[in-house]
Amino acid sequence: MFESQEYITIKKEELLEKTAPLFKSGHRLVQICCTKLPDKLIMDYSFDKDYKFIDYRIELPLEGASLPSITGIYFAAFTYENEIHDLFGINVIGNALDFGGKFYRINETAPFNKVVKKEVKNA
C-alpha cells in the first residue's frame, strides 16, 4: 500500500505566506529537498499532519538561486537550509542558524555539487 501525496507548485515569493498557515494549523515540517535537473533546481518543502503529506514545490534557476529562509516559522528548517546551501549553492536568506557553508565539516568547499559550483563560479 502506498500513501497518496499532494505536490503543489508555488512561486518562491509565496513560500512564507504558504508556510505560516501550516505552522499555525499544527503541521510538522517533514523535510526540505533540492533536486538538480539539467535546466533548473527543484525545491520540495514537505509537511505532514495526521499522516497527510503535503509538498510545496518551487522551481529555481541553476545560476544564482536564492530563497527566503523559513526558520522564522519553522526553526527546525535550519539544518535543511544549511545542507541545501552546502550541497547545491542556493543562497538562503535569513537562516536563523547560518553555518556559512560549514555545516558539513569536511575539507571540500561548499557547494559540493561540482556542476553547480562551476556554474556559480562562472556566474
Place this chain on the structure above:
Amino acid sequence: MPNRTVIPFGPHHPVLPEPIHLDLVLEDEKVVEAIPNVGFIHRGLELLCEKKPFQDMVLVAERICGICSLVHGIGFVNGVEKIMNIQVPERAEMLRVFWSELSRVHSHLLWLGLAADGIGFESLFMHSWRVRELVLDIFEETTGGRVIFDAIKVGGVKKNINKETLDRILKQLEKVEEEYRQIADVFVNDFTIAHRWSGVGLLTKEQAITLGAVGPTARASGLAMDTRMIKYGGYDKITMEPIVETAGDCYARALVRVREVYQSFDQIRQAISKMPEGGETEAKVTGFPTGEYFSRVEQPRGEVIYYVKGNGTKYLERFRVRTPTFANIPPLVQMLAGCDLADVPAIVLAIDPCISCTER
C-alpha cells in the same frame, strides 16, 4: 551577567559511538545554547545514484546505517516500486515486516545497552547486548548477515524462510522475550534509572511538532505519530497503535523503546501468522523507473524518507535520504538549552543518534 564559557562536546566522547560535535555555551554549569555540527564522516552516498543502476542502489541504501540496514533497503525499494507500479507479493511484504520488526528489537536493545552504559550500569549494558545477540542469531540464520544485510531487492526479497525455520524462530522468540522481560523490568522499575533520567531533557508535545521530532523522541512527548500507521508495505495487515508516553523526558524516551520491543515481538508473530504459505517472493521487474515519490517508513529511530526520482533510464535522477537523527537535531538543541552540563551525555543519547545515517 555571568561569564559564558564554550565547551566542545564531541566529536569523540565516551557516550558517542559515532562523531557528532556540539558547541555548548555555558553559564556556570548550565547550558545556555547548544550549536550542533555534523559532517565529520559525510560520504556523499546520495550522489552515487548517478553512477549505479537503480537495482544496485538497494545495496547502497542497506549500507547507509549499520543498525537498521534492512529498513533503509525497504524505504528505498518502496519508493522505486511505487513509481514503477510493481505489486510486491504478499509473502515478500510479510518477510519485510518480519525483518523490520526484528531490526527494531535489535536496535532498541542496542540503545538500551548504550543508555545503561552511559549511566554506569555496566551489568545491564552487558545483559541488553547478550539478548541482542540472540536476535542477531535469527538474522544470521534468515539473511546470512548479522548487522549488514543483502535481503531486499526491488520487487521483493532475496531470501525466503521455510515453515520449519519460522516455527523454530517462534519458539526462539519466546526465549528472547522471556530474557528481555527481565531486562525491561529493570529499566521500568529501577529507582536509579528513573531518578537519573526523569525530568531530564524535556521536550513538550508542541515543541516536538514544531521542531519536527520523529520516532520515540516524538512519541515520548505525547505525539502519537508512527509512520507504520500509513500502512506502507505489509503493515496494512498488521494491527498496531503508536506507543506513547507523555513526560517528554529521557526516561519517557527509554520507556517508549522498552514498550516498543514488546510491540515488535507482537508484530513479528502477526507477520508470521499472516504470511501466505508458499508463493512468490519477488515480482518481475521490467523497464526503468519514471516518476517520483517520497517513500516514508518507520525506522527504529523514527521516520526515514527516501525521495526517488526516475527519468526512464537505469540511473535515478535523484536519490535523497532524510534520516530520523537529522530530523531530531533541532529537538536536541531545544532539549539541551537550560540543562546541566552533567546531563548532556544522557540527553544526547536519548535521541538514539545515528550519525552514520545522518552523514549518508
